[in-house]
Amino acid sequence: MAGGEGTSIPLLTPYKMGKFQLSHRVVLAPLERQRSFNNVPQPHAILYYSQRTTKGGFLISEATCVSDTALRHPHTPGIWTKEQVEAWKPIVDAVHAKGGVFFCQIWHVGRASTSDFQPNGQAPISSTDKPPKRMVSPSTGDITEFTPPRRLKTGEIPQIVNDFRIAARNAIEAGFDGVEIHGAHGFLLDQFMKDQINDRTDEYGGSLQNRCRFPLEVVEAVANEVGADKVGIRLSPFADYFSSGDSNPEALGLYMAESLNRYRILYCHMVEPRMLTVEEKCATPYSLLPMRRVFNGTFIAAGGYDREDGNRAIDTNYSDLVAYGRLFLANPDLPKRFELNAPLNKHNRATIYLPDPIIGYTDYPFLDFPTPDSET
Numbered sequence: 001m002a003g004g005e006g007t008s009i010p011l012l013t014p015y016k017m018g019k020f021q022l023s024h025r026v027v028l029a030p031l032e033r034q035r036s037f038n039n040v041p042q043p044h045a046i047l048y049y050s051q052r053t054t055k056g057g058f059l060i061s062e063a064t065c066v067s068d069t070a071l072r073h074p075h076t077p078g079i080w081t082k083e084q085v086e087a088w089k090p091i092v093d094a095v096h097a098k099g100g101v102f103f104c105q106i107w108h109v110g111r112a113s114t115s116d117f118q119p120n121g122q123a124p125i126s127s128t129d130k131p132p133k134r135m136v137s138p139s140t141g142d143i144t145e146f147t148p149p150r151r152l153k154t155g156e157i158p159q160i161v162n163d164f165r166i167a168a169r170n171a172i173e174a175g176f177d178g179v180e181i182h183g184a185h186g187f188l189l190d191q192f193m194k195d196q197i198n199d200r201t202d203e204y205g206g207s208l209q210n211r212c213r214f215p216l217e218v219v220e221a222v223a224n225e226v227g228a229d230k231v232g233i234r235l236s237p238f239a240d241y242f243s244s245g246d247s248n249p250e251a252l253g254l255y256m257a258e259s260l261n262r263y264r265i266l267y268c269h270m271v272e273p274r275m276l277t278v279e280e281k282c283a284t285p286y287s288l289l290p291m292r293r294v295f296n297g298t299f300i301a302a303g304g305y306d307r308e309d310g311n312r313a314i315d316t317n318y319s320d321l322v323a324y325g326r327l328f329l330a331n332p333d334l335p336k337r338f339e340l341n342a343p344l345n346k347h348n349r350a351t352i353y354l355p356d357p358i359i360g361y362t363d364y365p366f367l368d369f370p371t372p373d374s375e376t
């Protein structure tokens with residue numbers, strides 16, 4: 001196991017996250033892989049997740065849709081049907097068999113969709129009726145024009161809260177140790193929080209408190225359903241992904257961090273201000289430290305981390321855990337590589353979302369560890 005050979009770098013020190021005894025701090029970030037045909041998790045995910053599992057390691061699943069209106073791609077997994085729940089079970093079992101702690105990231109994309117992916121070709125739902133700006137895919141150059149969304153009526157919001165609640169219950173039934181509510185990256189919850197999107201005039205729009213009402217209702221419902229000790233949330237107050245900017249992201253981040261304390265959830269997972277989108281890094285005077293100081297539970301930082309600044313984040317108590325996306329995607333044995341300070345594989349953009357059970361998925365090479373026999 002990583003960290004088991006004497007001298008330990010900060011990233012490879014143990015950490016107790018609530019009732020979970022983690023053996024190191026290198027977390028698998030949620031990574032959408034688009035290989036769950038018909039929105040049903042596939043057996044090839046067993047190998048993918050177990051490759052990235054270490055005993056006492058913490059893994060967050062790819063974003064998993066809470067309902068049939070939550071989708072934006074053809075092959076993202078869901079967790080609203082019995083078939084999906086059953087299909088997750090062997091994947092979760094495989095992670096548990098290797099001693100990993102596995103949370104399911106539950107997701108609704110809101111307006112970041114098109115009518116092609118919505119039931120009966122209907123408009124996607126959102127806090128607003130304005131679509132995000134057209135998007136050019138960094139990997140394929142494809143242009144997405146978003147369908148203008150339908151603004152949710154005030155009276156419809158409890159139904160969406162309920163979809164998250166049921167998805168959380170289903171995730172626990174599938175065997176997951178807990179859930180991470182996806183409140184980041186310009187998706188539905190973020191569409192309520194951000195003042196550049198939310199143009200509502202009811203109690204879910206206007207003031208910071210009103211804009212955060214819906215995400216906090218989701219947190220409360222999910223925590224009541226499965227237990228706050230099994231709930232985390234991911235937030236990206238500084239990101240502008242899918243035209244999701246806010247005029248005062250630090251105030252938003254602080255307000256959410258403070259409010260989350262009321263529900264005593266397990267962790268808050270925040271994306272670094274330097275990440276403008278999911279992949280682009282930029283210079284910024286901001287940091288996550290004010291939010292880290294305010295939040296009482298476990299704090300996870302993510303976005304653009306390497307071995308060196310991950311170690312620094314732990315060493316300086318900037319964060320309790322660090323989530324790695326692209327590096328963990330390309331290096332299934334990332335904690336081991338960090339331990340040995342070994343060279344890292346680079347991710348291949350072209351194969352990231354290929355709907356293939358192997359290519360760009362489970363074929364990234366492991367380090368070749370010498371066995372005791374081969375050393376003699």
Ligand SMILES: Cc1cc2nc3c(=O)[nH]c(=O)nc-3n(C[C@H](O)[C@H](O)[C@H](O)COP(=O)(O)O)c2cc1C
Nearest residue numbers: 029030031032062063278302303304305324325326
């Ligand atoms: C292929 C890919 C898929 C991603 N899917 C998700 C996702 O499902 N949920 C999420 O919250 N973030 C997602 N992200 C963002 C990552 O979790 C992470 O925040 C981002 O890659 C920046 O971290 P990194 O620099 O360590 O890669 C994705 C990023 C990539 C590259």
